[in-house]
Amino acid sequence: MSERVFSGATRIESVPGNDRGIAYGDGVFETMRAARGGIAWWPAHWTRLQEGARRLGITPPDPAFVRAQADELLADDDAVLKLIVTRGSGGRGYAPDAGAAPTWVLSRHALPPAAPAAGVVLRWCSTRLALQPALAGIKHCNRLEQVLARGEWNDPAAPDRDAFEGLMRSVEGDVVSATAANLFVLRTGRWWTPRIDRCGVAGVCRRWLLDDLDARESRLDVTDIETADAVFLCNAVRGILPVARLGTRTWTPHAQVAAARERLAQANPAFSAINPETT
Template sequence: MLNGDTPLPLDDRGVTYGDGLFETVLVRDGQPYLWDYHMVRLLAGCQRLGIPAPARDELDPLPGRAGPGLHVFKLILTRGSGGRGYLPPASPESRLRWQYLPFAANEQRWREGVRVRHCALRLSIQPMLAGLKHLNRLENVLARREWSDPQTAEGLLCDHEGHLVEATCMNIFWRRRGVLETPRLERCGVAGTLRQALLEQLPMFEVDVGPGHLDEMEALWLGNSIQGIWPVTRLDNDEGKPLVEWKLTDVHREFQNVAQRLLGYPELPKVEKP
């Protein structure tokens, strides 16, 4: 198994077929956040795809090499080379690569919230890949190409059956009739590590909901394990025309601050009344 930030050969199956997995981990002064959640997801992906998993004693020291300050540690694991066409080798030799990138969270989006939009693209339903952070992310790339307005922070994605699933690179959360909910991810979508930690920390339910129900939501958030939680203040349709607006309240802050603590970010003050 090769290691480091060296290039992958052109015959690597991760390059040719997206045959692999990746994790992006927030690291502060060498301390990774939600590390065990990332490792559980990586191992689950290895088991489902049949890729040999690196040993934990090989992986655990890696985030500590990021050095002082805030970084994103990106880890890529591929099946390696070999096989005939799509047929993988009977005994694959997986490849591990990683990279450390300096990072600064967008604190303005924490405080002021974000504008998002619906995407026209619909996610394919494939339960075998649901929840995994695999390397084939072309659907997300196509969805992200749908807008270029810098005022739009994210795009919401539905599957082909019309269920809300996720944003292009974040999970979705909302409060409806006083209850916290998040989309069920048994058919498609990425089961984020922050999402899993919040499900364990809070009374939150996984549900199937269509986009037409978003105007019922008392609060809407997007989040992942790098950026934390962004409250949504405006939702547009897939042409950029406004559909729903929300005012920031202390309900938004309460949910955000659970995530802030999980990621070592500073807690946010209560919303100032006008």
């Protein structure tokens, strides 16, 4: 991993110990896929980061400066780029300092291993997502619910320890997303995805697919998922991931999922290297 840390426009050695991102998760972040130095969906990522910063009352850094630093860090590589923006340093206590310079960190990471060629295996997570409309949709830095959920199948006694991902529900029982991906299901000839108005992250890849698939948003329950004709996950790093199994329910490869993956690869060069037959 390579990284650069800044306070406002000044490069610094490391994130200060009194940074509010460390103390309270007081910040937002974006995780992006880069191919040959080009960043997939950069405008959409920056728009979501700005919206998250606006809701939290954080002034984000200059986008042109951030992009210039990102381009230098990537150096034409195929990689994952992560951008974290926090409120900056502050004293003890929750009250935010309106004059604090934001801390921001750019880091470059290796691409993740290829997903199973036959499709991914999912499990249901026991950890539920709390309802908080003020934070719904944005990618804020407090992701402890996802951390707890992802840790569930590290237990040697846990079922489906071979699962690639886990599906999370809200405290009211509706299905929201996977721990690190959005969810789409095909039912009665139409694609559906859970609403992200009370909790969850409104993914950048999800936004593209809502338009591409003419998909609809709705409250979905467990039965809606388990009886669907096809299911896939998506995020901005891996693109579209077909689902092969959830518990005892299995799905065979579906032509509509394969077609969506092909359109994504054509529309976004960062995903052109993801061969639907091998990843």
